[in-house]
Each structure stands twice: as C-alpha cells, then as structure tokens.
Amino acid sequence: MILVTNLGFVLLSLGALFTLARLVQGPSLADRVVATDLLLTLLVMGIAVLSARTGESTYLIVMVIVAMVGFFGTAMVARFIERRGA
Amino acid sequence: MSISTVISAALILVGCALGLLGGVGLYRFPDVLGRMHAATKPPTLGLVLVAVAAILRVDQLAGATLLVLVILLQFLTAPVGAHMVARASYESGDQLDEATVIDDLSQAEPPEQFP
Numbered sequence: 194m195i196l197v198t199n200l201g202f203v204l205l206s207l208g209a210l211f212t213l214a215r216l217v218q219g220p221s222l223a224d225r226v227v228a229t230d231l232l233l234t235l236l237v238m239g240i241a242v243l244s245a246r247t248g249e250s251t252y253l254i255v256m257v258i259v260a261m262v263g264f265f266g267t268a269m270v271a272r273f274i275e276r277r278g279a
Numbered sequence: 280m281s282i283s284t285v286i287s288a289a290l291i292l293v294g295c296a297l298g299l300l301g302g303v304g305l306y307r308f309p310d311v312l313g314r315m316h317a318a319t320k321p322p323t324l325g326l327v328l329v330a331v332a333a334i335l336r337v338d339q340l341a342g343a344t345l346l347v348l349v350i351l352l353q354f355l356t357a358p359v360g361a362h363m364v365a366r367a368s369y370e371s372g373d374q375l376d377e378a379t380v381i382d383d384l385s386q387a388e389p390p391e392q393f394p
Contacts, residue, residue, distance in 0.1 A: 197288040201295035201329075208295075208302030215305050215314070223311045223368035230360060231301055231318040237349065238298050238322070238329050242291055245333040250342025253333075256349050264356035271363035274371050 198246040202239065209235050226270045233263035283335045290332035297325030309376035311368045319361045326353055 209232060216228035240256045304317025330346045337343055369384060 194284060194288060197291055201291045204292075204295035204299045208299040211299075211302035211306040212318075221311060221368065221373050223364055223371075223373060224314060226364050227311070227315050227318050227361075228305060230364075231305055231322060234322045234326060234353075235298050235302070237353075238294065238326050241326070241329040241333045241346070241349075242295065244342065245287055245291060245329070245336040248336050248338050250337045250339050250345070253337070253342050253345040253349075257345060257352065260349055260352050260356070264352075264360050267360035268363055271360070271367040274364075274367040277371075 194246060198242050201242045205235050205239050205242070222270070222274055226267055226274070230263055230267050233259055233266075237263075287332035287335040290328045290335075294325040294328035294332065297321045297328070301325070309378055311373050312365060312375070313379065315361055315365055319357055323353055323357050326350070 212228050212231050212235065216225055216232065219225045219228060237256050237259050240252050240259070244250060244252055298321075301318050301322035304321070305314050308314045308317050327350055330350050334343045334346050337346070375382060
C-alpha cells in the first residue's frame with residue numbers, strides 16, 4: 194500500500210506540474226481558471242490517497258472544504274470574465 | 280493482504296493515472312473548450328475511483344460518509360462550473376483554434392463538408 198500510494202502521489206504531482214505550466218502560460222483568463230480548478234481537484238485526490246494510505250479520516254473534512262472553495266472560485270471568476278471580457 | 284486492499288490499490292493507480300491524463304490534456308489541447316474537455320471529465324472519474332479506494336480503507340463510518348459527500352459534490356459542481364466558464368469564455372471573445380471545425384454557437388453558415 195505504501196508503494197502504491199507513493200506511485201499515486203508521483204502521478205498526481207506530474208499532472209499538477211503540467212497544470213501549473215498551463216496556469217503560467219495560459220493565454221486567456223479562462224485557461225487559468227480551468228487550470229486552477231483542475232489543480233484543486235488534484236489536491237482533493239491527493240488528500241483521498243493520503244487517507245487511503247494511513248486509514249485515518251482526520252483530513253477528510255479538508256477535502257469537502259477544498260471542493261466547495263474550488264467550485265465557488267470558478268463560478269465567481271466566470272461571472273467576472275463575463276462582465277469584464279477577455 | 281486482504282482482497283479489499285488489492286482492490287483499493289488498483290483503484291488508486293487508475294485514478295491517479297486519470298488525474299495525470301487530465302493535466303497532460305490541459306497542457307496539450309489547442310483552445311479553451313478543448314482544454315476544458317480534457318480537464319473536467321477524466322479527473323472527475325479519477326476522483327471517484329480514488330474516493331472509493333479511500334472508502335474501502337478508512338476506519339470510521341463518518342469518514343466514508345464524507346467521501347460520499349465529496350463524490351456527490353464533485354458530480355454536482357463540476358458540470359455547472361465548466362458550463363459557466365465555457366459560456367463566459369465564448370462570449371468574451373476567446374478565439375477558437377482552427378482545428379475546431381464545428382461552432383454551433385456562431386451565426387455564420389456552417390462549412391459544407393467536415394474533414
């Protein structure tokens with residue numbers, strides 16, 4: 194289980210690296226919003242892998258909060274883009 | 280090593296690979312809608328798989344309940360957020376890539392023949 198979760202963390206970190214590259218490059222603001230959303234989803238997946246590794250349920254409430262903050266942030270920036278443009 | 284540990288290890292591997300796929304797709308696709316297509320769906324499935332793997336492993340019932348709540352939240356909010364970002368991006372005038380041939384929202388005539 195330790196080996197598998199280590200491998201999972203490596204895969205998630207590679208995905209987050211690509212996402213960060215898009216977040217820095219991203220030509221438009223919408224690209225950056227999508228990248229931030231994916232980054233938070235990867236963070237939630239990482240917390241789930243951590244709790245599967247240890248068997249504890251201490252950090253699970255952080256998952257719920259991060260998922261909700263991700264959605265609210267995405268919705269707000271989408272409204273902002275719609276009003277301001279580009 | 281019990282059977283539930285093996286199942287949860289396999290689910291973690293597949294789910295994390297889907298998360299990596301989402302990142303690669305987000306980096307490789309040419310325009311915002313394509314990137315959103317890659318960044319929304321595979322990581323959602325990956326999150327569901329990883330959460331099911333964690334459900335098999337956590338020690339308390341309360342933890343499993345929170346994981347089910349996270350799955351439901353992701354299924355409810357991911358399409359709504361993606362739809363809002365896509366509409367805002369299209370209406371604010373982001374250019375589509377020329378590889379994107381079908382644009383159902385534009386008022387122009389559709390091309391005669393799709394490649």
